[in-house]
Each structure stands twice: as C-alpha cells, then as structure tokens.
Amino acid sequence: MEDWALNRRLAADGVAKAEIARKLGISRTTVIKAVASLGPPEYERTPGVTSFTPFEARVRALLVETPEMPATVLAERVGWSGSIRWFRDNVNRVRADHRPIDPADRLTWTAGDVAQCDLWFPPRKILLEHGTRTLLRW
DSSP: HHHHHHHHHHHHHHHHHHHHHHHTTHHHHHHHHHHHOOOOOOOOOOOOTTTTTHHHHHHHHHHHHHHHHOOHHHHHHHTTTHHHHHHHHHHHHTTTTTTTTTTOOOOOOOOOOOOOOOOOOOOEEEETTTTTTEEEOO
C-alpha cells in the first residue's frame, strides 16, 4: 500500500517511471500498473475445496428440515469422520442461512437512514395577566 501511494506521488511529481522503478527496486511495469490503477492493490483469496465441501450439500438439506439440529448429530448422519471442531465451525457458518428470522431481533440502521426527534420542552415560567408567573404545563 505504501509503495502504491509512493509510486503515484512520485509520478505526480514528474519523476520518470523508469527512475521510480530503479529507486524502489521494482519492475517498471509494476510502476505503470500502480500509476494507472484507481485504488491500491487488493489480495483476494480464491475459495478452494475443503474437507467439508463434499458434505455441505447434505448438511444444508438436513438443516432445511431441522435448522437447530446439533452439529454432532449432523456429523453422524452425513458420515463425517474428521475433526468435530472443524465440522462444527463449518456447520455454524452454513446454519446462518437456514435460521428463521427472529421477529424480536434488533433493527440496524446505517447512518442517515433514521432520525429520532424527542419532543421535550424545558419547564418555563410564563407571565400571566395579573403579573405573576407560573410553569407552562401540557
């Protein structure tokens, strides 16, 4: 990230791309790509096949019928023979897709979606006809 910003700053200052590559000890094509890009480079790991992958479809089918079935029972029914901890972690990840929506769950709002206005007026003494003051009450 620092190299990306440094590449862009040096290029904006008018330093040649070959000179930037020489100073930073990187390829000239790397400098060209950094200067042309809109944002810093991001690493995204491609999802791979795990030991849980062959069992996932059967686990999902069982969770459709019974979303709260314990992971140990699921492991028994699908024939899992590996680590129960690994299986339980994966089941908990999958289980979130099959749980019914809780009607008493908290609502979440992003900034600017909702505003709350409390109508509260501090007590004020108002002047009456005959010169006395009294508290304004609703």
